[in-house]
Amino acid sequence: MSDHISVNLIPAYKPLICRTRPTTRTVQVWTEEASSALQDCFECTDWEVFKEGTDLDGYTSSVLSYLKFCTDAVLPTKTIKVFPNQKPWLDSTVKPLLKACDTAYRSGDKLAYSIARKRTEKRH
Incomplete structure (x- = not known):
């Protein structure tokens, strides 16, 4: 109708x-x-x-x-x-670093996000 x-x-x-x-x-x-x-x-x-x-x-x-x-x-x-769909370089050491980056980004804390990103970049 x-x-x-x-x-x-x-x-x-x-x-x-x-x-x-x-x-x-x-x-x-x-x-x-x-x-x-x-x-x-x-x-x-x-x-x-x-x-x-x-x-x-x-x-x-x-x-x-x-x-x-x-x-x-x-x-x-x-x-x-x-x-x-899992990337071969995403192992148990990288996942917590990426999660920390995501959490810092969502919280809006620019300093924490910058520190988390630098830690992740050191891993690669």
Whole structure:
């Protein structure tokens, strides 16, 4: 009974976050304890064993596979969820800095905003 015509429009474009599902990745976490344990592992290694082969390719592949074995054995792993619109440089150290910048900007305090921006720029 209205004099207006209702039209339902469906957009042709779907945002990337709606088109693809988040993926899970397993990453290795570098901690101080893991770094010291890895250094201990390399200090007690007899590196002369790898020199037995005269082939340079065989030597490099054996050393690299030993390094991978040591890092896989020592470093703890963590499973994370990665969203399709997530930038790779936004990690757990950058997010609080950006949040502090946003909070300072919204509060209207120019000095706090300037300090927060400088801290964020130092990170990059």
